[in-house]
Amino acid sequence: xxxxxxxxxxxxxxxxxxxxxxxxxxxxxxxxxxxxxxxxxxxxxxxxxxxxxxxxxxxxxxxxxxxxxxxxxxxxxxxxxxxxxxxxxxxxxxxxxxxxxxxxxxxxxxxxxxxxxxxxxxxxxxxxxxxxxxxxxxxxxxxxxxxxxxxxxxxxxxxxxxxxxxxxxxxxxxxxxxxxxxxxxxxxxxxxxxxxxxxxxxxxxxxxxxxxxxxxxxxxxxxxxxxxxxxxxxxxxxxxxxxxxxxxxxxxxxxxxxxxxxxxxxxxxxxxxxxxxxxxxxxxxxxxxxxxxxxxxxxxxxxxxxxxxxxxxxxxxxxxxxxxxxxxxxxxxxxxxxxxxxxxxxxxxxxxxxxxxxxxxxxxxxxxxxxxxxxxxxxxxxxxxxxxxxxxxxxxxxxxxxxxxxxxxxxxxxxxxxxxxxxxxxxxxxxxxxxxxxxxxxxxxxxxxxxxxxxxxxxxxxxxxxxxxxxxxxxx
Amino acid sequence: xxxxxxxxxxxxxxxxxxxxxxxxxxxxxxxxxxxxxxxxxxxxxxxxxxxxxxxxxxxxxxxxxxxxxxxxxxxxxxxxxxxxxxxxxxxxxxxxxxxxxxxxxxxxxxxxxxxxxxxxxxxxxxxxxxxxxxxxxxxxxxxxxxxxxxxxxxxxxxxxxxxxxxxxxxxxxxxxxxxxxxxxxxxxxxxxxxxxxxxxxxxxxxxxxxxxxxxxxxxxxxxxxxxxxxxxxxxxxxxxxxxxxxxxxxxxxxxxxxxxxxxxxxxxxxxxxxxxxxxxxxxxxxxxxxxxxxxxxxxxxxxxxxxxxxxxxxxxxxxxxxxxxxxxxxxxxxxxxxxxxxxxxxxxxxxxxxxxxxxxxxxxxxxxxxxxxxxxxxxxxxxxxxxxxxxxxxxxxxxxxxxxxxxxxxxxxxxxxx
Ligand code: HEM
Numbered sequence: 001x002x003x004x005x006x007x008x009x010x011x012x013x014x015x016x017x018x019x020x021x022x023x024x025x026x027x028x029x030x031x032x033x034x035x036x037x038x039x040x041x042x043x044x045x046x047x048x049x050x051x052x053x054x055x056x057x058x059x060x061x062x063x064x065x066x067x068x069x070x071x072x073x074x075x076x077x078x079x080x081x082x083x084x085x086x087x088x089x090x091x092x093x094x095x096x097x098x099x100x101x102x103x104x105x106x107x108x109x110x111x112x113x114x115x116x117x118x119x120x121x122x123x124x125x126x127x128x129x130x131x132x133x134x135x136x137x138x139x140x141x142x143x144x145x146x147x148x149x150x151x152x153x154x155x156x157x158x159x160x161x162x163x164x165x166x167x168x169x170x171x172x173x174x175x176x177x178x179x180x181x182x183x184x185x186x187x188x189x190x191x192x193x194x195x196x197x198x199x200x201x202x203x204x205x206x207x208x209x210x211x212x213x214x215x216x217x218x219x220x221x222x223x224x225x226x227x228x229x230x231x232x233x234x235x236x237x238x239x240x241x242x243x244x245x246x247x248x249x250x251x252x253x254x255x256x257x258x259x260x261x262x263x264x265x266x267x268x269x270x271x272x273x274x275x276x277x278x279x280x281x282x283x284x285x286x287x288x289x290x291x292x293x294x295x296x297x298x299x300x301x302x303x304x305x306x307x308x309x310x311x312x313x314x315x316x317x318x319x320x321x322x323x324x325x326x327x328x329x330x331x332x333x334x335x336x337x338x339x340x341x342x343x344x345x346x347x348x349x350x351x352x353x354x355x356x357x358x359x360x361x362x363x364x365x366x367x368x369x370x371x372x373x374x375x376x377x378x379x380x381x382x383x384x385x386x387x388x389x390x391x392x393x394x395x396x397x398x399x400x401x402x403x404x405x406x407x408x409x410x411x412x413x414x415x416x417x418x419x420x421x422x423x424x425x426x427x428x429x430x431x432x433x434x435x436x437x438x439x440x441x442x443x444x445x446x447x448x449x450x451x452x453x454x455x456x457x458x459x460x461x462x463x464x465x466x467x468x469x470x471x472x473x474x475x476x
Numbered sequence: 477x478x479x480x481x482x483x484x485x486x487x488x489x490x491x492x493x494x495x496x497x498x499x500x501x502x503x504x505x506x507x508x509x510x511x512x513x514x515x516x517x518x519x520x521x522x523x524x525x526x527x528x529x530x531x532x533x534x535x536x537x538x539x540x541x542x543x544x545x546x547x548x549x550x551x552x553x554x555x556x557x558x559x560x561x562x563x564x565x566x567x568x569x570x571x572x573x574x575x576x577x578x579x580x581x582x583x584x585x586x587x588x589x590x591x592x593x594x595x596x597x598x599x600x601x602x603x604x605x606x607x608x609x610x611x612x613x614x615x616x617x618x619x620x621x622x623x624x625x626x627x628x629x630x631x632x633x634x635x636x637x638x639x640x641x642x643x644x645x646x647x648x649x650x651x652x653x654x655x656x657x658x659x660x661x662x663x664x665x666x667x668x669x670x671x672x673x674x675x676x677x678x679x680x681x682x683x684x685x686x687x688x689x690x691x692x693x694x695x696x697x698x699x700x701x702x703x704x705x706x707x708x709x710x711x712x713x714x715x716x717x718x719x720x721x722x723x724x725x726x727x728x729x730x731x732x733x734x735x736x737x738x739x740x741x742x743x744x745x746x747x748x749x750x751x752x753x754x755x756x757x758x759x760x761x762x763x764x765x766x767x768x769x770x771x772x773x774x775x776x777x778x779x780x781x782x783x784x785x786x787x788x789x790x791x792x793x794x795x796x797x798x799x800x801x802x803x804x805x806x807x808x809x810x811x812x813x814x815x816x817x818x819x820x821x822x823x824x825x826x827x828x829x830x831x832x833x834x835x836x837x838x839x840x841x842x843x844x845x846x847x848x849x850x851x852x853x854x855x856x857x858x859x860x861x862x863x864x865x866x867x868x869x870x871x872x873x874x875x876x877x878x879x880x881x882x883x884x885x886x887x888x889x890x891x892x893x894x
Contacts, residue, residue: 069677089721091716092717094722098725099721099727099728102728103728104504132756148729153837216808216837216838216839216840218838218839219839221714227876316892336772337769337776337810341809342774343812344809345805345806345809345810348805348809348839383840385503385801386801386839389801390799390805391804392727392799393799393802394798394799394801394802398798399731399796399862400797400862400864400867402866403864403867403870405862405863405867427888427892428633428637428888429624429627429628429633429640429891429894430624430626430892430894431625432621432625432628434625476532
């Protein structure tokens with residue numbers, strides 16, 4: 001089993017900072033290189049590492065700062081072109097590249113041209129993740145970070161994405177979130193995950209941390225830089241998508257789709273169909289285990305049970321539809337040719353989800369209030385193409401996923417084409433919901449690199465290429 | 477109805493590559509109504525492609541891939557009727573095409589026949605289903621689905637299973653535009669089904685018979701193979717980003733994608749013989765695969781392997797459903813043994829042991845290899861751009877069981893197909 005180098009790994013890679021419920025993500029752009037490097041060098045000392053702290057220490061913890069860079073950010077800081085070419089192609093091109101937008105389903109309202117940030121009009125170099133214990137601590141941290149940024153004079157704030165305080169672990173449509181999560185071998189989280197969800201998929205460290213053996217039994221190519229061949233070690237790729245959720249549109253659609261023949265709303269049918277979209281009841285209780293109703297209906301109890309399979313327990317999708325969000329996002333044993341191979345294969349397309357909701361809860365879920373709300377979707381993976389992008393393209397937005405036709409993920413899929421369906425398998429006969437709309441719009445996004453601490457120091461200490469050039473010239 | 481899988485491979489006049497490229501671009505940008513090769517008019521065509529391979533010393537080759545219903549003669553006739561003049565333009569850029577001046581049907585036929593390359597091994601996902609049948613069964617399914625939507629809305633689904641099914645049967649019989657659905661021809665004739673197994677049995681019998689000779693031969697082969705494997709150079713050159721970008725830009729426009737690649741067989745007769753034998757066995761086994769899967773991979777419509785240039789190069793073409801990444805992952809996760817057995821005989825493949833071990837199991841490296849050897853497809857046509865092999869099989873099964881007599885369990889599982 002791999003020994004993780006906790007002192008070099010950023011804390012965010014191993015923890016979602018549940019004890020720090022307030023967060024803001026600062027998106028920054030570099031305008032002056034030299035001062036940005038100095039700023040980075042100073043900041044690196046404050047970056048929270050993954051070194052384990054005692055329970056008491058954690059309770060004392062007030063804030064946590066982590067930092068990731070885009071490809072343009074690395075280039076501006078002066079990483080040489082040869083080094084820049086050692087990163088994954090997806091990262092080099094960025095999320096907004098034309099054919100990436102196509103495979104990710106970012107079209108029409110979600111097209112990169114429409115984004116608030118992350119596109120050509122408003123590029124981003126740095127992502128500063130600030131987490132804090134409460135609003136005051138967050139405020140204080142942000143003030144200090146902004147002072148530093150202003151003092152550095154070479155950095156502009158593109159946007160401050162506030163994730164605010166998480167009231168609970170429900171996302172805006174009203175469903176418990178953050179249940180299914182893989183466990184990194186050697187991270188010491190196995191027993192916690194088992195206690196919490198009754199299930200754990202343990203994956204080799206290399207699936208989420210570069211420089212370690214992955215699920216293929218090899219250490220994948222890791223970015224390298226002049227003088228630091230293991231530049232990418234202890235790092236990971238961070239996928240960020242700001243996804244606005246159209247909550248009222250979602251619930252009104254469900255309401256319309258489930259009206260009784262006399263035209264009145266049918267609350268039970270509506271909630272049932274919503275659960276079929278997700279694959280879990282709003283409490284989080286999985287349909288595979290609770291097909292007939294939410295065991296916690298009418299209470300605020302949350303349920304994080306995760307010990308079930310699809311093919312084995314619900315092969316036909318009578319409980320959890322074949323096309324439900326959680327069945328697409330992680331088909332487990334369902335895709336054949338046999339359960340064992342399917343499980344093994346699905347495992348290789350896992351992501352660590354680290355997203356948090358933003359915006360206020362909609363007071364009346366059927367009436368839009370004109371403000372934006374959604375999910376700052378963040379996930380971590382060592383291979384963007386094989387993990388995040390495959391899930392998004394081959395599972396979530398695939399119109400022929402697992403034998404289906406003309407449907408994508410009902411919850412978050414691209415429904416720009418007007419004939420999109422959602423099939424709810426049932427015995428003896430399925431029902432089909434038609435004319436689905438896109439209930440989510442992408443508002444911005446980018447691929448970042450969440451460096452190891454040594455690599456951050458390396459970047460902070462880089463000298464101008466002009467300088468190199470001059471010394472070489474003088475040597476001659 | 478049986479399908480035929482073949483390519484026409486011709487040498488391009490090096491001075492006319494640009495001219496040909498422009499012509500192919502015109503076809504690709506207007507597949508449905510270009511004046512050169514109007515694919516949609518070719519009745520029995522499933523998938524077709526044009527690829528230009530410029531492989532250094534081997535000179536530029538034009539590969540014209542065809543996957544169609546029935547035999548070559550009838551197809552050629554149809555092809556030339558619709559695309560004769562267009563092909564004349566294309567092959568005027570190729571060597572050995574002597575029909576200078578205007579198009580001459582006889583000469584074109586002779587030219588194409590002279591350049592047919594039959595694959596050493598091939599796979600067909602939806603065995604026995606002609607292109608027309610695939611279209612018809614898609615319509616049938618769509619129509620029944622809409623009918624079922626109404627049944628559901630009208631609250632008819634609480635009826636007994638038998639009467640649900642009767643309603644569906646009634647709906648189909650009552651519709652004059654669906655009468656073709658009633659009589660179904662089997663996907664394969666008894667002989668077609670039986671032959672591959674008979675061949676395998678025959679081969680097995682011969683093998684038993686010659687066992688005393690084969691065992692020492694096998695031992696020697698393994699020793700020689702291991703020597704080769706140890707001596708094969710292990711140089712890994714990651715694929716260039718520019719090349720991947722060039723390929724990826726063309727992909728993911730429809731439900732399916734295309735792979736075209738030429739691989740150099742490792743030098744020496746030993747590898748050539750090995751590869752030829754492996755493909756021969758693969759083809760024998762592939763003929764028994766009638767359930768849509770190639771070594772566990774469920775997404776391939778048509779794939780071919782052809783040894784060209786006296787076995788010095790291996791051409792691989794595949795028309796598969798889903799994304800490139802998913803396709804390659806399927807290869808790695810589900811079919812490592814088979815594909816390593818084939819590709820380990822070609823250069824730059826990740827190191828192997830005993831022909832089929834390791835190799836593609838090194839996922840990242842295998843993917844880099846596969847991208848590196850891939851060539852951008854210039855023109856690619858699919859007759860059913862939103863269907864997967866699974867979709868087609870399901871649609872066929874719906875129709876095949878529509879009027880047969882089924883017991884209650886079978887009716888239940890038939891209804892699950894919607
Ligand atoms: C606004 C956008 C989204 C919403 C509201 C949302 C909501 C949910 C909910 C309610 C669950 C079930 C609870 C759980 O298992 O944690 C879930 C699970 C999951 N989602 Fe999403 N999701 C969103 C976007 C995405 C995206 C973009 C991806 C990946 C490309 C994704 C991947 C997953 C995965 C992998 C799971 C866990 C499945 C499992 O292991 O069972 N989600 N999501």
